[in-house]
Amino acid sequence: MDCSVLCVLVFMVLRKVSSEPWGERRKHEPTFLQTPTNITVNRGEIAVLKCHIRNLGPKVVVWHKGTQDVPLTIGKTIFEQENQIDIKFQQISEDDSNWDLFIKDVQPKHAGTYLCQVTATKLYTHYVTLHVLDNPVTVNEKLTLTGTKYVNQGETIRLMCNVTGVPNMLDGVDWFFQGEPIVTMASYWRDRTSILKHIEGYKYYSELIIDHSSLQDMGMYLCRGPNLKIDSIRVDVLSAGKPIVYRRGSDTGASYSHASGSYSVSVSYLTYIVTAIVIALLLGTYDGSSCEELSVHMGLFIPKDDLRR
Template identity: 50%
Template sequence: MDFILYMIFLLLSLEQVVTVPLARRRKLQPTFLPTPTNITVHRGELAVLKCHIKDVGPKMVVWREQARDVPLTIGQEIFSPENNMAIEVHKISEHETQYDLIIKDVETHHSGTYLCQVTATKLYTHYVTLTVLDEPIKVEKRIKLTGTEFVNQDSRIMLRCNVTGALHAPDDVDWFFKGERIMTQLPHWRDRTQILRRTMGRMYISELIVDRSTLEDDGIYVCRSSGSSIDVEDITVNVLSADKPNVSRRDKANLSQTGDIGPSSSAMVVFQHSSMVYILTLISYVMISLTSNGFTRLTTHTLNLSRTVFNCDNCVYR
């Protein structure tokens, strides 16, 4: 079986080579460009073995393990009996192509040296060593829900739920409102609600967008991840009625300064003037009792003091 597969590889390579003129074949000698040659991952992670080739032309590229003669991939075809292997081919430029061997959910038996080979006038080989640590990576699961907490009626509600898995992103994220799952086709949400989803590595991002919010949208929203592990986070959204007047602290301060709140300034002046007259009268009686001619002196002194306090030049004391 191994011999047959290897012969298929040789035949495919020869078929590609003979269709290219000799002068062009001499110019297109493949060259391996620098890529990581030592890869270390934890059990259960994704391993990516890169093979960046310049001037590969029509030649076939093969990935295989050093300990085995059976190819894992030939070109873009998979020959590995395992379902967790794949090949990704990226055409970077006219002369550069990258053939990446992908191994999902790696196990310790995947450790070893892998060969990326190109057959031309001679065999070109690029070596990559993979080391799989015998313990899963320890990553704390996280869920974070952010977004609109206060919104005016008829405005947009935007909520964003970020869920990070321990080894990979969760399968999906569900949204709930007041204990009921949000279905965009239901009458309450129809034609004004979107649920956007995307994944970035181990992170799953889901966004809930509700246009033209109503008072019925006021309440608790829940984001829940699904899959092997379930995480839940909630947020309270307050929809403010358009009929309620909004009086800010600044407005209240302005009202107080203009005299609309609290006692008026004129009343305070009258109170102060009345108190001053009472005090001056009391002093007058005391001065009269102390001196025989004090009445005249007291009258003059009181009048002058009154003019100073009340800023009145025409005041008459009686």
Template identity: 30%
Template sequence: MITEHLYLLEFLIFITVFSGSEAAHAVKRFTGLYTGPYFDPTTTTNITTQLGTHAYLPCKVKQLGNKSVSWIRKRDAHILTVDRYTFIADDRFQAFLVESTDTWTLQVKYVQARDAGQYECQVSTEPKMSHFITLNVVVPKIEILGESDMFVKMGSTVQLKCVITQSLEEPAYIFWYHDGDRVLKYDKNAIDIRLDREGTDTTVSTLIIFHTSSEDSGNYTCSPSNLDSASVLLHVLNGEHPAAMQRGKNSASPIPGWSHLSIGLGLAACTPPRFAITVALTLAIISEVLAC
């Protein structure tokens, strides 16, 4: 029995002598460990998303135990969620746990510009623990190149270019509307719609109208998914001059030749009345002839 105890004592001494460094490392591994919840230091503090898309704000909490995780919107201190329960009437907000990564994620659906700002991920320890994430919302710009009023000759080919810039994601679709009705390219000899992605943040949709007719006149609207729209007014001319059309719509001069008549009345103050009236009528007739 004594011999067995001696062998055991020698074995322990052997382990101590030859495994001293390993034992020291083991002690170091257990020194300074967290004894409760803590935030993963690799968790991001900035999220950038595009207007109209879904945003996901992650919060990695290790060793959570029986503590709760809340999401709070900093600008108004509104509690959005506590664990999986939502405490705001806006159903765009929802929190869920990805257990494999200990990540509580706040989902914001169909992001709006006003959603930008700081969000607090809070753990119910004493005192409270907080991790802040800033949500940045990028608002794409949309425009139809050219003037808001376009004038083209009947029978010509027209290209309407709708350009969307600062777009992190390509729109799911871009629809064109003519006076409220969606433009469909059933006849490729009459209409074509092309979609191109340029660079990392620009999308261009081109509506091509071949052999334009008077029926093609009207309002054309470019409408991407989850974004604002842009419009242009197309005028298909049958020989008339655009300037003449615009002058015809001008309500500031309802009486033809009125300005020339006023000139004549001004001349009457310093010339014989018959001469002044003759000058005014002559100018009015010339104006009408030129407008035709």
């Protein structure tokens, strides 16, 4: 790196800090929140070095490796040349922010002590020691999608896409609804949809959360991971007049509760279930589901109040 460029960046950091009023600097000195300070990963995995800061204000975060003079990152700018370093910034609250350092395809050479530093009235430093095991872990590649299948209108839909066996999953997964990409900032999804991501070695988790569900949210959701691996799940949203049926008791001699009360297994109910099976067979959707799942499907077509109990 050109030393003159680095000097200019350092000068800008120091100037930004020194321009703060003295009283404000003393009142809001930055502090590091508790995070792991010893990290052990296998060769080839992603190492995540956490640095969570309170009262950072306008000050800048710098990541160093202890044995190197040139910083790895200054703010969101990366100076590492091998394209193995990434910085993930997240504003948790007005006062708290995360500045996590990601090292892709970690190797034994990456082992050592790393410094997350903030320059204020003095130099604040958070130390993280990285240990790298030389034996790579072999994990079968797999993608699974689980979560809410039935939800009442207005409730929250939660879907979890879990990818295992894929190293360096920094690019994440793609979410689709009815064949169209889910973009959280699009007008339909904005202010009620979020995607949370979490990495643990060879495991990657992406959670799709949709608040205030509507009937228009009913349909097929799909998660697409690396190597075009996909999994899908159908979510049914029930209107306020057709609540989910919850089962109580054991499999034998059980009774069923409904929004308007409880009722026993009767001839009318058996007729209801048989009708549900017939409709499911005609639609090609019956796969041996339990009675309450059939009731949910049936409720989409015939209100249970229309049947004589």
